[in-house]
Amino acid sequence: MNINNSFKNFLNSYDIEFKGKKWRELSNLFKTIWNERIYKGIAERSDFDDIVKILDVNARGSKRGNEAVAFTFIRYGTWYRMLNDVNKVSNL
Numbered sequence: 001m002n003i004n005n006s007f008k009n010f011l012n013s014y015d016i017e018f019k020g021k022k023w024r025e026l027s028n029l030f031k032t033i034w035n036e037r038i039y040k041g042i043a044e045r046s047d048f049d050d051i052v053k054i055l056d057v058n059a060r061g062s063k064r065g066n067e068a069v070a071f072t073f074i075r076y077g078t079w080y081r082m083l084n085d086v087n088k089v090s091n092l
Helices: 003-013 016-038 045-055 076-090
Strands: none
Touching: 016 045, 016 076, 045 076
């Protein structure tokens, strides 16, 4: 199968309206958590979980078929340290 056929098959099976709506929702959730919690330095671990679930396919609580930005290979401890560092700096 060539690349053109593969791409056509993908486009035929990809629900662009549903995916667009879903990504707008995830984008809004990310912005809300970032601006209202992390940026203000008041984020908690559950906020980090929500952010990681948007960013990483292998996040805790993710299920097959969930949308995420990437497959990152970043361990949870690293995610928590990175996000907590931003949270702490924002609180200064």
